[in-house]
Amino acid sequence: MRQRVIPLLAPMTKQRPEPGRFCRTSSRGLAVLNSPLLNKGTAFTAEERKALGLTGFLPPGISTILDQVTRAYFQYERLPDPLSKNIYLTALHDRNEVLFYRLFSEHLNEMIPIVNDLTVGLAMEKYHHESRRPRGLYLSIDHINSIEEAFANLGAGPGDIDLILATDAEQILGLGDWGVGGIEAPIGKLAIYTAAGGIDPRRAIPVMLDVGTNRESLLADPMYIGNRHPRIRGEPYDAFIEAYVRVATDLFPHAILQWEDFAPGNGRRILEKYRGRVSIFNDNMQGTGAITLAAAISAVRACGTPLRNQRIVIFGAGAAGIGIADQLHDAIVREGLSPADAARRFWCVDRLGLLHDGMSGDLHDYQVTYARPAAECASWKRGAAGIGLAEVVHRVKPTMLIGASTVAGSFTEAIVKDMASHAARPIIFALCNPPARAAANPADLIAWTGGRALIATGGAFAPVTHNGVTYVIGQINNAMLYPGLALGAIVSRARTISEAMVAAAASAVSSLVTVRQPGASLLPLVDDLRSVAVTVAVAVAEAAYAEGLARVKFRDIVQQVRDAMWQPEYCCILPC
Ligand code: NAD
Numbered sequence: 001m002r003q004r005v006i007p008l009l010a011p012m013t014k015q016r017p018e019p020g021r022f023c024r025t026s027s028r029g030l031a032v033l034n035s036p037l038l039n040k041g042t043a044f045t046a047e048e049r050k051a052l053g054l055t056g057f058l059p060p061g062i063s064t065i066l067d068q069v070t071r072a073y074f075q076y077e078r079l080p081d082p083l084s085k086n087i088y089l090t091a092l093h094d095r096n097e098v099l100f101y102r103l104f105s106e107h108l109n110e111m112i113p114i115v116n117d118l119t120v121g122l123a124m125e126k127y128h129h130e131s132r133r134p135r136g137l138y139l140s141i142d143h144i145n146s147i148e149e150a151f152a153n154l155g156a157g158p159g160d161i162d163l164i165l166a167t168d169a170e171q172i173l174g175l176g177d178w179g180v181g182g183i184e185a186p187i188g189k190l191a192i193y194t195a196a197g198g199i200d201p202r203r204a205i206p207v208m209l210d211v212g213t214n215r216e217s218l219l220a221d222p223m224y225i226g227n228r229h230p231r232i233r234g235e236p237y238d239a240f241i242e243a244y245v246r247v248a249t250d251l252f253p254h255a256i257l258q259w260e261d262f263a264p265g266n267g268r269r270i271l272e273k274y275r276g277r278v279s280i281f282n283d284n285m286q287g288t289g290a291i292t293l294a295a296a297i298s299a300v301r302a303c304g305t306p307l308r309n310q311r312i313v314i315f316g317a318g319a320a321g322i323g324i325a326d327q328l329h330d331a332i333v334r335e336g337l338s339p340a341d342a343a344r345r346f347w348c349v350d351r352l353g354l355l356h357d358g359m360s361g362d363l364h365d366y367q368v369t370y371a372r373p374a375a376e377c378a379s380w381k382r383g384a385a386g387i388g389l390a391e392v393v394h395r396v397k398p399t400m401l402i403g404a405s406t407v408a409g410s411f412t413e414a415i416v417k418d419m420a421s422h423a424a425r426p427i428i429f430a431l432c433n434p435p436a437r438a439a440a441n442p443a444d445l446i447a448w449t450g451g452r453a454l455i456a457t458g459g460a461f462a463p464v465t466h467n468g469v470t471y472v473i474g475q476i477n478n479a480m481l482y483p484g485l486a487l488g489a490i491v492s493r494a495r496t497i498s499e500a501m502v503a504a505a506a507s508a509v510s511s512l513v514t515v516r517q518p519g520a521s522l523l524p525l526v527d528d529l530r531s532v533a534v535t536v537a538v539a540v541a542e543a544a545y546a547e548g549l550a551r552v553k554f555r556d557i558v559q560q561v562r563d564a565m566w567q568p569e570y571c572c573i574l575p576c
Contacts, residue, residue: 021569024576028053032573036097037202040570043068043099051575065102065570072103085114093191094133097201101568104195109460109526112479116188135187136206138180141232141240147247154205161252162490163199165190166207166244170231170263171284171319173433179213180226185261189283189482196529197483197537198565199490209244211237241270249278256281256489256497258482264319268366279489281497287478287485288320288431289327290502291523292402294509295429295456295476296328298522302454302515303425305399308335310345310427313398314370315389315439316405317350320431322366324402327506329369330499346370347396350405353386390415397422403430403439411440413448420449427454431476435459442473456522463519474513474523481505483529484536491537491564493551494544501543508539537561 025038032038032052040048042063049055063071072092079085089111093100104111137154139147154161169182186206193199212229213219219228232240248257259270259282267282274280281287300307312328314321325346332342348355348370355367358374381391393401393415401419403411411430420426426449430439438457443464445453451466456474464471485505489497512524512535524532538561544550554560 022572022574024574025052026576028575030057033057036094036100038573039096040573041068041096041099043570044573048573052573065099065568068099069103069106072099073107076103082114085111089115094135098568098570101191101195101201104191105530105568108195108479108529112192112477112526113460115191116185116479136183136208138183138208138210139240139244140227141209141211141236142227144240144243147243148251151247151251156252158251158253161203161205161255163190163193163204163256163258163486164207164248164252165193165204165258165260166209167260168209168211168262168266169213170261170266172261177213177215177231179215179218179224180208180210182261183208186258189258189260192479193483193486194566195568196479197487197533198530198567199483199486200566207244209240211240237266245274245278254490254493255279256486258283258486260284262319264322264366265364267319268322276496279494279496281482281485281502282323283478283482284319285323285326286502287323287482288404288476289323289325290485290506291476291478291481291509292324292429292431292456293327293331293503293506294481295474295522296331296400296427297507297510298474298513298515299400299425299427299454299456301510302520302522303399303427305425306335308332308337308342308345310400311396311398312346312400312402313389313392313396314346314348314402314404315410316403316407316432317348317355317367317370318404321348321350321402321404322370324404324431325370327502331503331506334503343369347372347392347398349387349389349392351385353382353388354380354392356387359386390418393418399423399425400427401429403428403432405439406432406437407439408432408437409440411445413444416440416445416448416453420452425452425454429456429476431458433458435461442471446471454522460526469519471519472521474521475526476523477526479526479529480509480524480532481536484508484533485540487533487561487564488537488540489544491552491557491561492541492544492549492554494541494549495551496549498543498547498549500547501540501549504539504543505536508536511535534558534561534565 027035042058043065044054076085076088079088137150139150165186167182167186169178172178172182172185183206190204190206194201210227212227212231214231218224256279259267267285271282314325329342332345333339352362354377355363355370356372356374356377363371377387380387380395398419428445432438442455442457442461445455446464446466451469456476458476460475461473513521538557541557
């Protein structure tokens with residue numbers, strides 16, 4: 001079913017605070033300037049300066065937020081490298097939240113990789129060597145009884161929090177285990193939730209679940225400021241997670257609990273244990289899976305072969321690879337296949353080669369569903385690392401090839417040409433990020449398949465022109481999905497986040513592209529994230545309503561979604 005397409009939001013520059021939009025504070029003077037949620041810098045009016053005790057603390061000129069954004073962007077642009085830019089934006093975030101979000105919202109495509117993704121990895125590496133303003137909540141497995149006290153210290157009431165994003169930092173993208181510095185991952189992600197999805201930053205909390213670290217270099221570093229012991233596992237780990245979920249849901253019954261950068265085993269176990277009971281979402285698994293499903297829906301529309309008839313090879317059966325398999329599998333079940341028959345549409349290849357049930361001791365529990373019968377591949381060619389990708393592609397003749405392994409250049413010319421000799425429109429998704437680590441370069445994929453491949457990539461690639469057609473390469477970017485998914489769940493006050501809501505988000509993203517045009521992108525442009533988020537949120541809220549999970553009534557769902565979006569606009573600050 002096609003989703004309703006919501007036109008672009010009115011540009012934020014035209015939005016003004018409604019009359020009477022003001023807030024009061026008992027703070028005065030430097031305390032106001034030092035509060036990132038109150039601080040407007042040179043945008044404080046003459047009246048506010050007088051009333052809040054700011055006279056003499058600011059230069060006399062009064063700026064608009066547009067002046068400030070221009071100035072901030074000028075400073076940002078002058079910085080020499082991504083890490084300096086990340087540090088600049090972090091400092092702005094700590095100084096003036098509204099200005100930070102205004103700047104970020106207006107330059108989403110450019111700044112997402114700086115605020116989150118890979119640059120945040122660089123920032124994390126330096127985390128315990130640099131003094132920063134603390135942000136978020138630090139919960140320690142060694143002080144399990146302090147969880148409630150830590151949440152209570154926020155001073156928030158039961159209806160005040162919409163989203164809590166927690167990490168145990170075991171598998172930070174591109175870095176692996178990064179201990180307490182992993183808090184930067186949820187901080188960066190929440191910033192995208194706000195900038196792209198209008199999630200109110202005052203109603204969202206990043207949480208570090210510190211269970212220790214197995215990274216020797218951190219344990220040996222005298223400057224390390226997290227729990228200085230190996231990761232605690234098993235029953236104490238589960239008890240810690242249980243205590244966190246219980247306290248968070250008791251105190252904030254409407255909040256979504258999002259899980260970020262857990263190792264796939266823990267991530268999946270937690271998702272399965274709590275889903276249906278509380279509102280819970282794992283972006284590494286469900287988000288990556290759903291945005292890839294969105295690209296797959298577009299590709300299937302372009303090639304005309306339904307998902308249930310695709311033969312899908314996934315290279316890299318980790319958090320992303322299996323999360324993608326799960327979303328595609330569920331979509332195939334919705335097309336009418338049984339769960340067992342749907343699982344037979346997949347061939348997953350990992351470090352030990354093709355996953356099959358003859359290697360049961362080596363399979364992770366989250367991979368078992370996709371293990372092929374050993375008999376099927378008994379005669380297939382094996383190398384030192386089992387049945388490799390080239391052999392699998394040769395035997396399976398896939399129509400869809402998905403790379404989520406971190407191995408650069410794994411989709412070789414021979415493999416792609418073998419696939420293209422059987423598939424009229426080979427669907428090839430190379431998720432690995434950054435672009436230098438991609439399984440293949442889109443220009444090569446287009447050349448090797450004579451322009452027939454339907455491509456999407458994890459990183460950003462420039463359009464490719466081949467035989468007079470310009471191919472726009474869709475970016476499989478989760479930020480297209482999770483802000484709208486959360487917004488829709490928040491607006492509908494959904495009891496849980498169901499698979500139907502996640503699937504509705506994927507369909508909504510795909511509905512925004514027209515695939516008939518030769519070379520058209522399979523996904524919307526990252527520049528359009530704010531309007532994508534509105535479309536996704538409406539679809540998600542409608543799905544929640546259809547399933548009886550919504551706890552509010554809808555009068556005008558589009559307007560309700562728009563009204564719920566926090567806008568980076570200053571309010572008038574009055575003393576109390
Ligand atoms: P992960 O570590 O959980 O999974 C990677 C998997 O690849 C593991 O199971 C690993 O064993 C396997 N692998 C490694 N080397 C291999 C080899 N030589 N042959 C076969 N398999 C091999 O990591 P993840 O979180 O699943 O991320 C995987 C990749 O997907 C990363 O490159 C990441 O950048 C990308 N990713 C992209 C997006 C996106 O674009 N939206 C989202 C998530 C992940």
